[in-house]
Amino acid sequence: MARLTTRAVTSRADVIEYFDALASGYTEAHGSAHRLLTCRLGVIRQLLAGAPQGILLEIGCGTAVHALALAGDFTTVIGTDISPAMIDVARSRARLAGHAARVCFRVDPAEELTTVADHSIDVVLCVGALEHMPSKGRVLGQVRRVLQPGGRLICLTPNGGYCWYKHLAPLLRREVRHLSTDQFLTGAQLEAHLTGAGLETVERRLWTFVPRGDLPAGVGPILAALDWFGRRAGVDSLRGGIAVAAQPTARDRAGRPDRRSDL
Numbered sequence: 001m002a003r004l005t006t007r008a009v010t011s012r013a014d015v016i017e018y019f020d021a022l023a024s025g026y027t028e029a030h031g032s033a034h035r036l037l038t039c040r041l042g043v044i045r046q047l048l049a050g051a052p053q054g055i056l057l058e059i060g061c062g063t064a065v066h067a068l069a070l071a072g073d074f075t076t077v078i079g080t081d082i083s084p085a086m087i088d089v090a091r092s093r094a095r096l097a098g099h100a101a102r103v104c105f106r107v108d109p110a111e112e113l114t115t116v117a118d119h120s121i122d123v124v125l126c127v128g129a130l131e132h133m134p135s136k137g138r139v140l141g142q143v144r145r146v147l148q149p150g151g152r153l154i155c156l157t158p159n160g161g162y163c164w165y166k167h168l169a170p171l172l173r174r175e176v177r178h179l180s181t182d183q184f185l186t187g188a189q190l191e192a193h194l195t196g197a198g199l200e201t202v203e204r205r206l207w208t209f210v211p212r213g214d215l216p217a218g219v220g221p222i223l224a225a226l227d228w229f230g231r232r233a234g235v236d237s238l239r240g241g242i243a244v245a246a247q248p249t250a251r252d253r254a255g256r257p258d259r260r261s262d263l
């Protein structure tokens with residue numbers, strides 16, 4: 001396995017070039033694709049409980065692994081991504097899966113979402129992509145804009161407080177970021193971004209994410225064992241993934257200030 005080296009990026013064009021080059025051969029990098037998809041879908045469906053399931057928008061959808069797997073749960077699915085090559089692959093996969101009528105994919109950076117109308121979306125999904133988006137405030141501001149008042153954001157992203165990222169990788173002098181603009185948020189940092197964008201957390205939890213594709217030989221099983229222990233003992237720093245469900249704050253849901261704050 002090649003050693004991970006962080007690629008320096010200085011512009012949006014650099015980011016697009018990086019993901020365009022990955023698109024045609026894009027596969028799960030961190031273990032069994034089937035097992036990881038099943039695990040992520042389980043987390044997503046738990047966080048979806050009680051959410052309206054009309055229109056799903058996945059931002060940073062890549063080749064649409066999650067959007068297509070969830071297509072049967074929603075009436076309409078929209079996938080957006082900054083990379084034209086990822087969107088080409090997503091469209092081909094949708095045609096092959098026979099979903100072309102209810103699913104559409106568009107090149108549209110998450111900081112802009114110019115193709116998505118205000119308050120038109122029931123659920124926004126973001127999986128393994130927020131960490132690659134440098135302007136998180138702008139992205140979450142767009143999420144809040146496009147969500148309908150009772151809508152929900154579900155975001156799965158690496159845990160910035162994970163022992164591998166914070167302690168072990170620096171100790172072993174290993175890179176953890178693919179792009180120099182990548183940033184892994186702690187739970188508290190993610191919640192601060194959500195609040196700043198007018199979104200409130202419905203639920204935040206940790207999930208099993210071991211970045212096996214990025215690790216030196218022999219470290220994966222150790223991190224998997226630490227995750228197992230962390231899950232049982234409730235030690236957040238031993239868990240690699242954060243999953244959050246959030247909704248527009250009461251002020252935004254009602255279009256006026258939250259009356260409870262007047263009491």
Ligand SMILES: C[S@@+](CC[C@H](N)C(=O)[O-])C[C@H]1O[C@@H](n2cnc3c(N)ncnc32)[C@H](O)[C@@H]1O
Pocket residue numbers: 015019059060061062063064065066080081082083086108109110111126127128129132133134
């Ligand atoms: C690691 S891939 C994950 C793709 C997909 N969500 C999945 O889980 O298979 C990250 C994706 O985010 C996209 N991306 C990165 N920055 C973006 C941005 N600013 N706006 C929209 N998409 C972006 C990339 O092009 C890439 O397809």
